[in-house]
Each structure stands twice: as structure tokens, then as C-alpha cells.
Amino acid sequence: MPLEIIQPDGLDRPTTYSHVITATGGKLVFIAGQMSDDSDGNLVHAGDLASQAQQVFANLGRALSAAGARPSQVVRLGIHVVGHRREYLPIIEQARIELFGDHKPTDTLIGVETLAAPGYLIEIDAIAVTD
Template sequence: MALELINPDDLPVPEMYTQVVVATGSRMVFISGQQPEDLQGKLVGHGDFAAQARLAFANLGRALRAAGAQPKQVCKITIYIVGYNRDEHVPIIEEAQISLFGDHKPANVVIGVAMMSPGYLIEVDAIAVIDGATGR
């Protein structure tokens, strides 16, 4: 699997994502929105955006592993945030994202939403492209 990461000269170079990702591989993996839930499906970190962000990204990592995918094979993520405030939320998102992806920067979208289930503040989904049945 190969990802070509492109930041065109006539677009700004973002810190935490890549403007264009071209993926080549034989299998696409679509990860449903991962929420800040424990194994019993219970919300963790009620009212604590940082705790919820860390767990949502950790759960995303678990889902990727289940599909035989690695974080470096993710070409796009979408982050949904209740009451999105760039100044407040971006530093926390960056920290959680780096904990999963390191220096890999998939294309991303941040969407502010009015509400989710009560107490939930963030959800993250992903698309990865991997080669063959083994995910290499």
C-alpha cells in the first residue's frame, strides 16, 4: 500500500493533516465513528473533552488493528465535535491524533455538531487503504 501525501504549492501547508492523499492498494477499510466508550459501551470522561479525545483515538487504533490496518495506512479521518471551538479544541485534538498517528498526517475534516448522545463530545471515523488479505 502506498500513500502519496501532497500539499500543493498554491494551498497552505497544514500542521496536522495533508491537503491531498492519493492511496494505492487493494483493500479499503472503513472504520465507523469511534466514541469515548469502554468495552461495555459506557461513556468515559463525561464533560472532559481531552479524556474523550484520547479514548476516541485509542478506540480508532483498536478498530484499525482489528482490520489488519496500521495508523500509517489511514488516508482520511473525520472528527465530529460538539460545540466546536478551534482555539479550545484543536490543541487537544492534535495531542490525541499524534498519540495514534505520530508524524503521519492523513487528510482530515473537523465538523462541529450541535449534539451527540448526552455527554458525548467527540467521535472519529477513518478510511484506510491496505494491500492484500494481510494488510501489508
């Protein structure tokens, strides 16, 4: 199942995401918001955005694998960051690249006041299309 990545003329050329992805056929996989939890559901890396981002993307990778999906099949990410500031972007992008490499899913990054419980700084959900 091929994905077609489109970077429309007249729009900027982002380094970590795509403006448009089309997909045909296949199975849709919806991944709930992943947070910086260990396998017992306990918050890890409280107060450390870089470590939480790494944990969140690792958890996202585990969820994709459990569904039979690969990171290269992700078409959309929803990224929620507590108190987002522009200087957080390189931190999030580094963790993102560890999972996705050169693949650039579409995304929306939203700054939020809080997440499900105190101490969590980032949550990411995803949609993938598999073969």
C-alpha cells in the same frame, strides 16, 4: 501499497493533516465513528474533551488493528466535535499525534450540536487503505 501525500502549492502547510493523499491497490477499510466508550459501550470521561479525545483515538487504533490496518494506512478522518471552538484544536491534535505520530491523514473537522447521546463530545470515523 504506497500512499502519496501531496501538499499542493498555493495551499497552507498544515501541521497535523494533509490536503491530498492518493492510494493505489490494496483493501479499503471503513471505520465507523468511534466515541469515548469503554469495552462495554459505556461513556467514559463525560465532559472532558481531552480525555475523550484520547479515548476516541485509542478506540480508533483498536478498530484499525482488528481490521489488520495500521494508523499509517489511514487516508481520511471525519472528526465531529460538539460545540467546536478554535481553542479545541490543540487538545484534539495532541490526542491525534499519540496515534498517528508524523502520519497526517486528510481530515474534515465539523462542529456539531450533539452526538448520539448526551455527554459525548467527540466522534471520529476513518478510512484506511491496506496492502
